[in-house]
Amino acid sequence: MLALDIRNLNKAYPNFQLQNVSFQLEKGYIMGFIGANGAGKTTTIKSILNMLHIDSGEVLILGKNIAEHEIELKQEIGYAFGDIDFYTRSKIKTLTDVIKKFYKNWNDETYYNYLRRFKLDENKKIAELSTGMKVKYNLALALSHGAKLLVLDEPTSGLDPVARDNLLEIFQELVVDGEVSILFSTHITSDLEKCADYITFIVNGQIVKSSEKEEFIESYRLLNGKESQLEQVKDQLISYKKNSFGFTGLIHSKDFDPSSEINAAIPSLEEIMIYFSKKEDSYV
Amino acid sequence: MNVAISNSSDKPIYQQLFEQISAQILKGELESGYCLPPIRQAAQELRVSIITVKKAWEELERCGLINTVTGKGCFVAEFSPDEILQIRNETVLKQMVSDASYYKSFGLSIEEVVELLKKIY
Numbered sequence: 001m002l003a004l005d006i007r008n009l010n011k012a013y014p015n016f017q018l019q020n021v022s023f024q025l026e027k028g029y030i031m032g033f034i035g036a037n038g039a040g041k042t043t044t045i046k047s048i049l050n051m052l053h054i055d056s057g058e059v060l061i062l063g064k065n066i067a068e069h070e071i072e073l074k075q076e077i078g079y080a081f082g083d084i085d086f087y088t089r090s091k092i093k094t095l096t097d098v099i100k101k102f103y104k105n106w107n108d109e110t111y112y113n114y115l116r117r118f119k120l121d122e123n124k125k126i127a128e129l130s131t132g133m134k135v136k137y138n139l140a141l142a143l144s145h146g147a148k149l150l151v152l153d154e155p156t157s158g159l160d161p162v163a164r165d166n167l168l169e170i171f172q173e174l175v176v177d178g179e180v181s182i183l184f185s186t187h188i189t190s191d192l193e194k195c196a197d198y199i200t201f202i203v204n205g206q207i208v209k210s211s212e213k214e215e216f217i218e219s220y221r222l223l224n225g226k227e228s229q230l231e232q233v234k235d236q237l238i239s240y241k242k243n244s245f246g247f248t249g250l251i252h253s254k255d256f257d258p259s260s261e262i263n264a265a266i267p268s269l270e271e272i273m274i275y276f277s278k279k280e281d282s283y284v
Numbered sequence: 285m286n287v288a289i290s291n292s293s294d295k296p297i298y299q300q301l302f303e304q305i306s307a308q309i310l311k312g313e314l315e316s317g318y319c320l321p322p323i324r325q326a327a328q329e330l331r332v333s334i335i336t337v338k339k340a341w342e343e344l345e346r347c348g349l350i351n352t353v354t355g356k357g358c359f360v361a362e363f364s365p366d367e368i369l370q371i372r373n374e375t376v377l378k379q380m381v382s383d384a385s386y387y388k389s390f391g392l393s394i395e396e397v398v399e400l401l402k403k404i405y
Contacts (some may be wrong), residue, residue, distance in 0.1 A: 028324075029334060192290070197335040212335050214296060266294070277309040 003181035078147030
């Protein structure tokens with residue numbers, strides 16, 4: 001069963017467009033959604049939540065079309081964006097009392113558990129919260145109504161390493177019984193190396209690849225060679241950097257001939273992102 | 285069952301899991317019938333992704349080291365001493381293949397490799 005099924009999403013803005021964005025998330029797994037700033041992560045996430053009008057395409061959540069079943073599906077979705085910018089003069093307590101009325105399955109016990117875990121004081125005003133605390137408050141709200149799908153936009157940015165680690169631990173706890181699925185966008189790729197099952201990579205409004213994490217990483221190789229070897233592979237490289245010791249470049253594993261003498265290593269997610277962004281630059 | 289995962293190692297995590305668990309099975313530290321933790325629980329405790337653990341378990345099963353009983357879990361298989369020898373040799377051989385190509389890249393002959401091995405063994 002698919003928790004999330006996105007098919008051929010298109011949305012054009014004057015200077016940017018999502019083109020045929022499609023990917024699927026199996027129920028019970030964690031997917032990391034990566035891409036540079038402005039690549040289309042938030043636009044995609046907003047489309048998933050029916051927060052903007054898409055030009056064409058379909059978003060199915062737990063098998064149902066979000067555009068047709070929005071009210072019903074929103075009960076099943078927990079979502080969090082980095083910031084809260086409404087009712088900033090209210091206390092956490094007051095705001096929660098308003099929000100919880102919208103959810104049939106709101107669970108106070110779970111909510112207070114998360115408040116304790118995140119060390120949030122419900123008598124504080126929203127305006128008094130630090131960035132990290134706002135993120136945590138948002139997550140506490142998202143996690144307290146028994147959501148089956150969590151859609152989180154950069155939940156870890158603004159959090160310190162300890163808080164990030166705690167959050168990833170919570171994510172893994174949530175998926176243990178296979179009922180909850182998580183899609184989260186990030187540009188902190190080390191978070192994903194630990195806990196994500198799937199990676200979806202978006203560059204300039206188009207999905208470059210969406211697959212299991214290990215398969216994702218394995219499908220690229222980072223080459224390290226002498227300048228004289230560059231010519232052999234130059235045409236196949238996604239992008240490369242030259243320096244006085246030679247060159248380093250990223251290549252699709254299928255394009256690389258392992259019998260060549262060029263040193264090839266398995267790249268990190270971060271390296272993959274960097275070389276893809278260099279490719280974009282070279283077109284400009 | 286003891287497992288120590290290194291995030292900085294070059295080896296993929298599923299392979300680290302596979303190697304460490306298979307070694308414990310082959311050495312008899314995990315006896316036949318021992319029940320491996322469920323995939324999702326192991327992933328949570330080890331702080332790795334679910335699919336990573338799944339891959340390691342699948343690899344163990346492919347090598348005949350564990351059996352999956354649907355709905356019950358994964359159990360260490362039963363072996364005769366001969367089978368253990370055979371699986372052990374196959375496992376070691378895999379590592380040797382990559383080592384051998386490394387030695388060859390330096391132009392070492394088999395005799396030289398054996399001489400060197402004797403020194404450290």
